[in-house]
Amino acid sequence: ENFKYKDPTQRLNVRIKDLLGRMTLEEKIGQMVQIERVNASTEVMKKYFIGSVLSGGGSVPSKQASAQDWINMVNEIQKGALSTRLGIPMIYGIDAVHGHNNVYNATIFPHNIGLGATRDPQLLKRIGVASAREIRATGIPYAFAPCVAVCRDPRWGRCYESYGEDPKIVQEMTEIIPGLQGEIPPNSRKGVPYVAGKENVVACAKHYVGDGGTTKGIDENNTVIDRHGLLSIHMPGYYHSIIKGVATIMVSYSSWNGEKMHANKNLVTDFLKNTLHFQGFVISDWEAIDRITDPPHANYTYSILASITAGLDMIMIPYNYPEFIDGLTNLVKSNYIPISRIDDAVKRILRVKFVMGLFENPIADLSLVNELGKQEHRELAREAVRKSLVLLKNGKSADKPLLPLEKKTQKILVAGSHANNLGYQCGGWTIEWQGLSGNNLTSGTTVLDAIKDTVDPTTEVIFNENPDKKSLQSDTFSYAIVVVGEHPYAELNGDSLNLTIPDPGPNTITNVCGVIKCAVVIISGRPVVIQPYVDSIDALVAAWLPGTEGKGITDVLFGDYGFTGKLSQTWFKTVDQLPMNFGNPNYDPLFPFGHGLTTQPI
Numbered sequence: 001e002n003f004k005y006k007d008p009t010q011r012l013n014v015r016i017k018d019l020l021g022r023m024t025l026e027e028k029i030g031q032m033v034q035i036e037r038v039n040a041s042t043e044v045m046k047k048y049f050i051g052s053v054l055s056g057g058g059s060v061p062s063k064q065a066s067a068q069d070w071i072n073m074v075n076e077i078q079k080g081a082l083s084t085r086l087g088i089p090m091i092y093g094i095d096a097v098h099g100h101n102n103v104y105n106a107t108i109f110p111h112n113i114g115l116g117a118t119r120d121p122q123l124l125k126r127i128g129v130a131s132a133r134e135i136r137a138t139g140i141p142y143a144f145a146p147c148v149a150v151c152r153d154p155r156w157g158r159c160y161e162s163y164g165e166d167p168k169i170v171q172e173m174t175e176i177i178p179g180l181q182g183e184i185p186p187n188s189r190k191g192v193p194y195v196a197g198k199e200n201v202v203a204c205a206k207h208y209v210g211d212g213g214t215t216k217g218i219d220e221n222n223t224v225i226d227r228h229g230l231l232s233i234h235m236p237g238y239y240h241s242i243i244k245g246v247a248t249i250m251v252s253y254s255s256w257n258g259e260k261m262h263a264n265k266n267l268v269t270d271f272l273k274n275t276l277h278f279q280g281f282v283i284s285d286w287e288a289i290d291r292i293t294d295p296p297h298a299n300y301t302y303s304i305l306a307s308i309t310a311g312l313d314m315i316m317i318p319y320n321y322p323e324f325i326d327g328l329t330n331l332v333k334s335n336y337i338p339i340s341r342i343d344d345a346v347k348r349i350l351r352v353k354f355v356m357g358l359f360e361n362p363i364a365d366l367s368l369v370n371e372l373g374k375q376e377h378r379e380l381a382r383e384a385v386r387k388s389l390v391l392l393k394n395g396k397s398a399d400k401p402l403l404p405l406e407k408k409t410q411k412i413l414v415a416g417s418h419a420n421n422l423g424y425q426c427g428g429w430t431i432e433w434q435g436l437s438g439n440n441l442t443s444g445t446t447v448l449d450a451i452k453d454t455v456d457p458t459t460e461v462i463f464n465e466n467p468d469k470k471s472l473q474s475d476t477f478s479y480a481i482v483v484v485g486e487h488p489y490a491e492l493n494g495d496s497l498n499l500t501i502p503d504p505g506p507n508t509i510t511n512v513c514g515v516i517k518c519a520v521v522i523i524s525g526r527p528v529v530i531q532p533y534v535d536s537i538d539a540l541v542a543a544w545l546p547g548t549e550g551k552g553i554t555d556v557l558f559g560d561y562g563f564t565g566k567l568s569q570t571w572f573k574t575v576d577q578l579p580m581n582f583g584n585p586n587y588d589p590l591f592p593f594g595h596g597l598t599t600q601p602i
């Protein structure tokens with residue numbers, strides 16, 4: 001019997017219709033389920049017809065697993081899916097949000113807040129291309145990126161995952177999507193998902209909608225704003241993602257005016273699907289349907305009913321998939337959920353799987369393994385670091401700039417908790433969900449290493465993480481570079497009401513800058529409290545979370561390249577001003593949105 005759905009010469013809708021028509025209710029519901037990799041045995045994949053598997057943050061086949069190890073794991077799970085009656089391939093997803101950040105030796109790019117400061121959408125596209133190749137190097141065809149949140153309050157623990165407070169910048173930076181997925185052909189029908197081929201990945205615009213607008217930046221909380229404000233500030237990123245063919249959209253944990261997004265039929269179905277004509281699939285966040293109720297999972301049947309009725313197509317379970325499958329099956333069989341809703345979800349999931357070529361190439365090969373951490377990608381990341389740094393202050397008087405620094409001089413001091421810490425400079429979502437401290441988490445270049453590599457061989461470099469005033473006064477340094485900032489965090493763990501630099505950072509600044517000409521480099525996921533120290537600082541640089549390529553920082557500190565970055569997030573004076581965004585009445589920042597001094601390359 002000719003299985004039309006297996007025939008790639010058949011039109012997309014013919015393949016979808018043919019396959020859907022063959023599927024049982026169990027097989028349909030299985031396609032809507034995404035489980036965590038630790039549960040994805042061949043037996044489970046077969047028994048429940050699982051359609052998708054993910055790696056949660058830090059969930060890896062083994063520590064320092066190679067590309068080959070990843071490919072073997074993904075292919076093993078895929079074989080389980082392919083051994084089902086209809087052989088529908090599963091799609092494996094992972095959070096590659098600043099490079100392939102769960103994977104040892106991957107290139108780690110600056111987090112989004114830094115990329116917003118580059119104002120360079122074409123750079124973002126190139127980053128998307130490189131990232132897609134590193135993700136495919138490990139046999140994975142789906143990334144939960146880009147985050148198109150608009151960070152309206154830096155107290156939010158995920159502000160660094162946003163390109164900034166301006167919807168215009170966020171919509172421009174969706175240019176990473178044609179990098180990840182490939183360029184959508186110009187006359188494509190609006191809203192259809194597009195993935196070019198085996199060197200591209202399925203992308204995911206997230207988190208729909210208004211995740212960056214919650215009260216006091218409280219993660220997963222409530223975004224209070226009228227419809228016009230929601231559509232003009234938080235929606236443009238989705239509109240532009242859809243125009244560019246984004247294949248999936250992930251729903252936000254947060255609420256809009258008290259209504260959980262995961263239960264919001266008006267925004268998920270009526271607006272996203274029926275007004276913006278999005279035809280890819282809508283995926284939930286991790287255990288997000290459980291959190292529709294308070295306490296979470298208090299009424300799981302209701303969680304399933306509300307989310308599926310709202311229009312979600314794939315549910316990131318990740319563990320209690322039997323409970324979900326039973327619950328949804330019962331709701332369909334008792335007519336609480338019409339089979340037409342299930343068919344809509346499955347059609348969308350199959351559309352993405354057909355469009356991306358997953359039926360033709362379900363098993364990953366080794367053709368791209370050398371892409372992982374490739375030098376060419378590291379050079380691209382280094383360029384991104386250069387362009388992301390924002391020069392906030394340069395000299396105590398305009399006619400005496402400190403930067404660019406002299407490479408050839410007697411002796412310089414490098415100080416600060418973040419000068420020699422690769423984990424700190426990468427931030428959250430790196431190797432582990434919450435990020436790490438130290439220098440052996442993956443391969444990269446610390447700021448200290450970069451300085452040693454950049455200055456003249458005759459220049460003596462003294463590293464002292466937190467020097468005391470006495471030791472400084474009895475010594476002579478031409479200048480000091482002080483690198484301090486935030487420790488890594490992700491999501492809720494990053495929510496902060498005080499936004500202070502953790503000790504001993506401020507102490508290091510005042511000790512060093514009180515005695516020596518100092519260039520202070522802030523490693524942070526967002527603007528932090530710096531006003532009390534600004535007057536004592538000669539040059540001040542916002543480096544955000546630059547990732548593994550630390551030489552991008554010395555490229556501009558020492559004048560091999562000029563500073564060009566511009567703030568994509570308002571730098572407040574004090575936290576009691578927040579929330580404060582450009583355009584607000586009584587806008588009174590320390591450094592305004594768009595601020596960024598420039599220097600000329602030497």
Ligand SMILES: OC[C@@H]1[C@@H](O)[C@H](O)[C@@H](O)c2nc(-c3ccccc3)cn21
Nearest residue numbers: 054055056057095144206285286491
């Ligand atoms: O990693 C998958 C998704 C990711 O794509 C989303 O952006 C993010 O909101 C998220 N939080 C968790 C997560 C949260 C708490 C405990 C365990 C996992 C999982 N995830």
